[in-house]
Amino acid sequence: MKRSFWLGLAVLLVIVPVIAKPEHLVLGPYSVSFDAGKERQDWNITKKESETYLGSPEIFYRTNSASIAISIQWLYLKDPKRAYESIDDWRKYNEEECKDRGMTCKSYPRVIDGRDGSVAPMYYQNGSFKAFGASWFLNNITSVIVISYYPWDEGTLQLLKTINVTTTDVAQVQG
Secondary structure, three states, rough: HEEEEEHHHHHHHHHHHHHHHOEEEEEEEEEEEOOOEOOOOOOOEEEEEEEEEOOOOOEEEEEEEEOOEEEEEEEOOOOOOOOOOOOOHHHHHHHHHHHOOOOOEEEEEEEOOEEEEEEEEEEEOOOEEEEEEEEEEEOOOEEEEEEEOOHHHHOHHHHHHOOOOEEEOOHHHOO
């Protein structure tokens, strides 16, 4: 009985590292890879074309699983400079978005994917934890948003340390 327990545990310890593999997704002209240290997920990938309030076209590439959502927003700006003057302005905007959605959050600056970004734990008004939100600019017309429902030390931190978003079709991104 003891022997079968230890043998089963040894087999489990050998299998678990094999289950947790890096994810690789293609969202339109973007390639996204990361390792949250979790079992591979089934992903639902969608593309939505719309227009900003100012009349500039925009495209959202969104993918999500039960525990992670990744959105890449691609804006065709009439003025090609960044939509926000600084990353601090963008962090403030994200905190306001949380409030508008009935949540509270405080955004912290963090380098993600080698770029200045932010991460924010989000809470419902009753104080219960909802998720972590992270965001950064990929370039002057593209932002990346990640929502993770994993606890910080059980998937989210690993995800943010390993995520890499690259452009696979530069001509399509430049319009």
